[in-house]
Amino acid sequence: MTTPPKIDRRAALIALGGAGVVATGLAVSRFAIARGETNVVVIGGGPGGATVAGELKRLAPKLNVTLIEKDKRYTSCFFSNHYIAGERSFDSITHTFSGLKKRGVNVRRGTVRSIDAKNKKVQFGKTLEANYDLLVVAPGISLVYDSIEGYSKDATKVMPHAWQGGVQSKILRARLEKMPDGGTVVLAPPKMPYRCPPGPYERACLIAHYLKTKKPKSKLIILDAKFSFSKQPVFEEAFQRYYKDIIELHLSNDIDDFGVSRVDVRTGEIYTPAGLIVKADVANIIPRQTAGEIALKSGLAEGDWCPIKPDNFRSSKSEDIYVLGDASIAKAMPKSAFSAHSQAKTVVADILDRLDVKDAGDVRLQNTCWSMLAPDDSAIIGATYQPGELNGSEQLLAEGSYVSKPGETAEVRRQNYKDSIAWYETLTNDVYAKQAS
Ligand SMILES: Cc1cc2nc3c(=O)[nH]c(=O)nc-3n(C[C@H](O)[C@H](O)[C@H](O)COP(=O)(O)OP(=O)(O)OC[C@H]3O[C@@H](n4cnc5c(N)ncnc54)[C@H](O)[C@@H]3O)c2cc1C
Incomplete structure (x- = not known):
């Protein structure tokens, strides 16, 4: 499958x-x-x-x-x-x-x-x-829709992946808005590799923030195909600090696989190989890519x-x-x-x-990923990259990596948030040549 x-x-x-x-x-x-x-x-x-x-x-x-x-x-x-x-x-x-x-x-x-x-x-x-x-x-x-039984391009209208920009994001937001207080949201991240490794966990935080402020009796259940994930210590700290009564995280391990193996779009049921069946009011299924x-x-x-x-x-x-x-x-x-x-x-x-x-001289390859955990609180991970040899093959290797840690001050996190907002504007202005329009 x-x-x-x-x-x-x-x-x-x-x-x-x-x-x-x-x-x-x-x-x-x-x-x-x-x-x-x-x-x-x-x-x-x-x-x-x-x-x-x-x-x-x-x-x-x-x-x-x-x-x-x-x-x-x-x-x-x-x-x-x-x-x-x-x-x-x-x-x-x-x-x-x-x-x-x-x-x-x-x-x-x-x-x-x-x-x-x-x-x-x-x-x-x-x-x-x-x-x-x-x-x-x-x-x-x-997206490899048929990597999950019962999932398909058509099914994304009911159980959006929202992993490609545009209409899918609109569907997910509309479904959250329509859900009554006390509802269950399921978020299902895939195994690596996929677009934006910390993205599902930022999404968990921001959906949980929405639930906490608008529909506080609701739950967010994460069914994760992985054993661990990017920036895990800071995300887990945020889940505890801000969303203790909302987020329920199921990570896979050697015995239990909490990846999603089957969905039923009609009933809203989500099945994992570990035998868990969850009935979702809103399901955000992110398939293999x-x-x-x-x-x-x-x-x-x-x-x-x-x-x-x-x-x-x-x-x-x-x-x-x-x-x-x-x-x-x-x-x-x-x-x-x-x-x-x-x-x-x-x-x-x-x-x-x-x-x-x-x-054009030397161009430095680099990346920083910001993740918003709560208002005014963002975490970062990043590095610069150089071609080099690893295990006998020429590839891009990371150097000078950095990552946010649990327990950082509110000031550090607020600055990360401000930097992320500034980054979005600067990047999209450059990509879409807005200074020329
Ligand atoms: C929830 C989420 C949060 C994210 N947050 C961050 C973040 O904070 N920071 C960050 O750096 N990254 C983030 N990302 C990742 C980022 O969105 C992607 O890595 C990035 O968009 C990849 O850029 P790209 O140009 O390779 O592909 P895309 O952005 O997907 O662009 C590809 C374009 O090609 C077009 N296209 C495809 N096939 C064809 C075809 N056959 N003919 C014509 N056009 C075609 C598509 O319509 C699309 O416009 C996030 C991703 C997700 C899902």
């Missing part, structure tokens, strides 16, 4: 030129760029793809940069927990592409259906095509995610294709918006260098 989206392996290999690896050799020059003949196509307008598109156009205005995005606007998953708990508006986490258009990025709306690496073109929408010299693939994640479907079906993945060269995020499968953000295997670097944005700067530096436009 854990099958990823169905992929035609043969079609994927053909898409990548037969052998799965294409080294086409980049025949573009500074003159071709000046004549406006060099095309970079970017798939996906999240923090990974949109940053690449905007930065390339800012630093090399003569480059033709096309961003293909399936949605008209981008609603972020990051800070969606704040929205779900009523702490932020939907508009404040929704961004348009007008700044990028103003900067000169050719923003096209459509779903990319195939990548033809041999002929260097992508097909999108019903009949549209775009040729590229270099392709950047940043499609985020796909893979790289965005276009990356899988184009043969860019190995297993569920896409291998990359750690010093520049070129795909290990094709020299002229980059994969970044959640879809990539960045090893120690977690799947986060901060990571995707930082990786995008690395990709831009590599593209400008190989096109002989400019030496």
Whole structure:
């Protein structure tokens, strides 16, 4: 029951030129760029793809940069927990592409259906095509609905995952608002790897905060497929300090598996292999994840995610294709918006260098994940990252890691909260080139 989206392996290999690896050799020059003949196509307008598109156009205005995005606007998953708990508006986490258009990025709306690496073109929408010299693939994640019996894309209308931004977050918030006081909310985080490792526990805190202030007789039950989780000591401290009578945490262990094996959308029942059956008034089921479907079906993945060269995020499968953000295997670097944005700067530096436009210098890969535990109380985890060798393979390794600890002062936590709010504004202004709009 854990099958990823169905992929035609043969079609994927053909898409990548037969052998799965294409080294086409980049025949573009500074003159071709000046004549406006060099095309970079970017798939996906999240923090990974949109940053690449905007930065390339800012630093090399003569480059033709096309961003293909399936949605008209981008609603972020990051800070969606704040929205779900009523702490932020939907508009404040929704961004348009007008700044990028103003900067000169050719923003096209459509779903990319195939990548033809041999002929260097992508097909999108019903009949549209775009040729590229270099392709950047940043499609985020796909959800493996059938990893849970009874779960499906249709079921997400009743039991939302809210792990992709937009309508899913709206459904979860609406269901919480509709639930009577005294109701039961179930939150089911998956095993690693998945987008935003601390995200489910921030969500638990913020939903519990909503229940505590609006529906205090209600409960939040966490059914976790994992044995342990990111920033666990600080989250557990927050569960005790703020939400003692609301949150009930079930972590899996060697004997008991509290991952969700089956759901019944009609009755609201949630089943675990450990034999627990919970009847949920609101169920937030977060299933297993893979790289965005276009990356899988184009043969860019190995297993569920896409291998990359750690010093520049070129795909290990094709020299002229980059994969970044959640879809990539960045090893120690977690799947986060901060990571995707930082990786995008690395990709831009590599593209400008190989096109002989400019030496963008060294770009430092870094990440910080903030999690809001309660009003004015946020925890952090982060590191910087360098390519290095581990167990005989070249990969990204963390250095200078830091993480919040239990018992920190209210002042430290308040500052974290303020930093997180400032980070969201700075990041989204940069990603969506808002200063250009
Ligand atoms: C609840 C939650 C909280 C989070 N909090 C944080 C946080 O505090 N800090 C943080 O740094 N990160 C956080 N994250 C993680 C963050 O949202 C992701 O890591 C980030 O969005 C990844 O960026 P991306 O560009 O790789 O993918 P995405 O943001 O998913 O963007 C991919 C884009 O590609 C488009 N697309 C996909 N396929 C196609 C196609 N075939 N054709 C055209 N377009 C396509 C999609 O529509 C989408 O717009 C959180 C995530 C969740 C779920």
